[in-house]
Amino acid sequence: MRHLLFASALLFASPVLADAAGDRWMSHVKVLADDNMEGRLTGTPGHERAAAYVANEFRKLGLKPAGTDGFLQPVPLMEQSLDLAASRVALDGRALTLGEQMLPGTRVQQLKGPFDAGLVFIGSGLHLPESGHDDFAGMDLKGKIVVVLAGGPKRLSGALKSHARTAEFWPAMQRAGAIGVINVANPNQMDVPWARQKLFAGTPGMRLADPALNDARQPFFSATFSPADAELLFAKSGHSFADMVKLADVGETLPRFDLNQRLSGTIVAGERQFSSPNVVGLLPGKSRALKGEYVVLSAHLDHVGVDKPVNGDSIYNGAMDNASGIASMIESARAVARKNPKRSILLVAVTGEERGLLGSRYFANRPTVPADGIVANINMDMYLPLWPFTHVTALGAEESGLGLVSARVARDMGLLQVPDEAPERNLFVRSDQYSFVRTGVPALALKFAASTPEQQAIQKDWLTNRYHAPSDDLSQPIEPAHAVAFNKYLVNLITTVANLPERPTWNEESFFKRFAPKAATGAAVSGR
Structure with a gap:
């Protein structure tokens, strides 16, 4: 002192x-x-x-x-701008409210045209084989949309897990043949409450014009899902979102499993x-x-x-x-x-x-x-x-x-x-x-x-x-x-x-x- x-x-x-x-x-x-x-x-x-x-x-x-x-x-x-009013997304045929339940991403170029894909939960979505952890390994993700929740083994540093969610994630997605990702927001780890996140639903996103400087080098469907509605994604899986959050909060390795549902729709976007x-x-x-x-x-x-x-x-x-x-x-x-x-x-x-x-x-x-x-x-x-x-x-x-x-x-x-x-x-x-x-x-x-x-x-x-x-x-x-x-x-x-x-x-x-x-x-x- x-x-x-x-x-x-x-x-x-x-x-x-x-x-x-x-x-x-x-x-x-x-x-x-x-x-x-x-x-x-x-x-x-x-x-x-x-x-x-x-x-x-x-x-x-x-x-x-x-x-x-x-x-x-x-x-x-x-710059990528979304037309949410003209876009449509459904979970097993049930329409989702864009801008409320789901916020489509704007930083990665969105898929053009309609999509219809199975959903697979791959835990934290970390690709770190050199560190002994790979949520992509052994999963059939070709043509699928992955669902991820921030977390990962406690033994991995926060910096390393964060790096895996950015630099390593999109190349791993491309190699696996996945076509998209839904990030499920952890209600206990949100700097910005969902109510304020929704305010930015129509805000344009940006990426570097040189594709070689971007991590995602092809279009993907991307979105964030409301934690209040996230149980919808897990309803037919035999698991619950609440249980996944508990595991993530204490640094446990998250399980990986098929969600036994499909996501379909079209995201309408323009660029300049x-x-x-x-x-x-x-x-x-x-x-x-x-x-x-x-x-x-x-x-x-x-x-x-x-x-x-x-x-x-x-x-x-x-x-x-x-x-x-x-x-x-x-x-x-x-x-x-x-x-x-x-x-x-x-x-x-x-x-x-x-x-x-x-x-x-x-x-x-x-x-x-x-x-x-x-x-x-x-x-x-x-x-x-x-x-x-x-x-x-x-x-x-x-x-x-x-x-x-x-x-x-x-x-x-x-x-x-x-x-x-x-x-x-x-x-x-x-x-x-x-x-x-x-x-x-x-x-x-x-x-x-x-x-x-x-x-x-x-x-x-x-x-x-x-x-x-x-x-x-x-x-x-x-x-x-x-x-x-x-x-x-x-x-x-x-x-x-x-x-x-x-x-x-x-x-x-x-x-x-x-x-x-x-x-x-x-x-x-x-x-x-």
Whole structure:
């Protein structure tokens, strides 16, 4: 406790400076979360205005343009819009209410034309044969639609299970010959209540225009099913949805079985191609030997736009998600520039995160600097400065030497780094650091850790009532001093990583080490 009090005294030794830093941070949040940004949906004029603002802030800081068009890197995208009124889906001949019982997916290209397929429950849908678990093995799925419930064996890390549900899932579906998937929402693991999820039923989805950059390389039927109605899917199987949820909640391996029902119907969809920019700024390193290596600081600029109103408000401003992260990116760049780091710092405000990590995936695979020069990624997404900053969670800390570095930086500031308290939320793969992980770059995503019951209650209330809701706006209680404390930690972490004598590497036991180029696999960075 003495360390924490001492650190707090250091962080705020000059109230005037702290207040000025808080005012600057808050000024960016106010601009980006203002109603005139219209929720910053990817591909809209509101997002274009936000990108122009960030580019101008980078320019004022003296950063060098590092996009393909000045500070901008246009990302080619494909948008898919569903016509729910013209679409039809039936379970064993019984019509389902689209937008109520079932929400058809929009990120993966939907099947064109009518379908009629048997349903098979394949547990958690994890394809991890190298880790001794494969829900696809031994199942006849050709021409079938699979039904999955998030979960998996407790012995598998949350990061690994999350990876299997994304990068590994669609290729496994294609190899098995399945034509679609129904994700059944677990009522005990939902950040956004079903009542709010339904509001987005008609919202267009997006994917990268280059098919080679998408996990799903062919059309599939995809949908999410209401937990309140999920027993309908299991009614003829001899099993119950409630029993599957109980097993999933305690980390048991879920059984696999035929559901003895068929799903039929037609989903009507239209598509258009467009582009939306990442914003990229460069702070050149000061070391002749290391300036050709880059530490990427990323945060997503987009949010979910204007949609169905909640309590009369239809603008989803995204103040915490993620104007806060962009504001910290800008202010951290201001401070890091004064420290003359040895490696170069690349600031990337990405588009399309809310539509599937699209901008970061595009940048990680089509970087505007030499790919082999990118040594680390530090990402901020909705880090939630809602209480005093004493504990930090660095998602991915267990996977690479960056975890030891971030823990050391925290310790030196009187902070405590703690593990992810809710790995079942899949946060490791739900934000932009995952795009860099998949190209072999060690990465961390930083969060305020809720270390007391009161803080946990604040976090739960925020996720339930403000996450992806219009109430994530400027009227909520925002304390810039908490963000200033976080920014000081962030600046120290960025500078420390940029000044390491050797580039960070994956830990030997990390599953994700397989993505690293051979030249980048060596001894892990020491945290001493």
